[in-house]
Amino acid sequence: MADFPCSLREFQAWFPNDAACARYLAANRWPDDFRCPHCGEAKCWQLPSRTVLTFLCAKCRKETSVTAGTIMHRSHLPLTVWFWAAYLMATHSNGMSALQLQNELDLGSYKTAWLLAMKLRRAMVAPGRSPLSGLVEVDETEIPFRTKDDPPAGGRGRSHDGKLLVAGAVEIKSGKKKKLTLGRVRLSVIADYRAGTLHAFMKAAIAPGSTASTDGFASYAGAPDANHDPHVIGPMAAHIVMPAIHRVFSNPKAWGLGVYHGLRRKYLQVYLDEFAFRFNRRKSRHAAFATLLRIATHSKPIPYKMLRVVG
Numbered sequence: 001m002a003d004f005p006c007s008l009r010e011f012q013a014w015f016p017n018d019a020a021c022a023r024y025l026a027a028n029r030w031p032d033d034f035r036c037p038h039c040g041e042a043k044c045w046q047l048p049s050r051t052v053l054t055f056l057c058a059k060c061r062k063e064t065s066v067t068a069g070t071i072m073h074r075s076h077l078p079l080t081v082w083f084w085a086a087y088l089m090a091t092h093s094n095g096m097s098a099l100q101l102q103n104e105l106d107l108g109s110y111k112t113a114w115l116l117a118m119k120l121r122r123a124m125v126a127p128g129r130s131p132l133s134g135l136v137e138v139d140e141t142e143i144p145f146r147t148k149d150d151p152p153a154g155g156r157g158r159s160h161d162g163k164l165l166v167a168g169a170v171e172i173k174s175g176k177k178k179k180l181t182l183g184r185v186r187l188s189v190i191a192d193y194r195a196g197t198l199h200a201f202m203k204a205a206i207a208p209g210s211t212a213s214t215d216g217f218a219s220y221a222g223a224p225d226a227n228h229d230p231h232v233i234g235p236m237a238a239h240i241v242m243p244a245i246h247r248v249f250s251n252p253k254a255w256g257l258g259v260y261h262g263l264r265r266k267y268l269q270v271y272l273d274e275f276a277f278r279f280n281r282r283k284s285r286h287a288a289f290a291t292l293l294r295i296a297t298h299s300k301p302i303p304y305k306m307l308r309v310v311g
């Protein structure tokens with residue numbers, strides 16, 4: 001049996017109340033039974049009076065709740081709400097905006113929903129994730145964003161005044177053009193199209209020994225640790241010669257407009273990470289829910305000041 005629910009009905013059966021959610025979190029945090037995070041002691045007592053599952057260490061007498069030190073730390077929201085939000089955000093093919101979460105989960109305010117969604121989005125980058133490998137298409141694009149103050153994306157060529165620049169890479173598993181089978185993606189906000197910037201992106205995203213396929217733009221030349229396979233083409237033909245990465249790029253653009261009515265400049269990387277998280281798990285959405293909760297359980301709390309600008 002899978003260690004996560006594989007349908008909405010199973011989800012309801014697994015997590016009918018906060019106590020069930022707390023047990024799941026405890027099993028995630030301490031798969032080999034509780035260990036005191038302060039002194040390492042295994043012997044402990046459960047404190048029945050606490051709202052959230054809490055252990056009292058038999059040695060140092062410190063209390064540890066199941067959410068202490070995680071992104072759910074000191075949250076006023078019930079664990080069932082966190083679990084519902086994680087389930088909806090991980091399994092829904094297009095994700096969830098804060099407004100949708102507020103409506104679906106009947107949350108009191110948009111701000112509450114926004115903070116909940118943003119904290120979960122921060123848990124969508126797995127620590128120590130392995131870089132892309134094999135044949136990888138690499139390209140860059142511009143993504144429109146939504147504010148009154150910032151000029152909209154536009155213009156031609158690689159000039160980038162007032163645009164949000166994004167570098168992307170995608171694994172090509174097999175096939176050509178319409179029958180392409182894609183693997184995982186990486187998307188990263190970049191400051192410019194200089195060689196150093198694009199090389200740094202490739203170094204972080206692609207494993208040594210992979211073959212990087214690019215459009216032959218000069219900045220890609222000399223990329224470290226990758227075999228380079230440049231296609232020298234004009235800008236109009238880019239989507240024909242580089243069909244995989246251009247298919248990937250078209251998705252977050254449409255998704256940003258459809259779900260969020262345009263993405264905010266400040267949080268673009270967070271949204272790109274969310275997009276990549278969902279894309280990379282598109283064939284295992286229910287496992288993605290378990291992964292999201294696992295990362296959330298092992299992620300440090302996010303200070304409110306890092307999130308305070310509601311976008």
Ligand SMILES: [Zn+2]
Nearest residue numbers: 036039057060
């Ligand atoms: Zn202790």
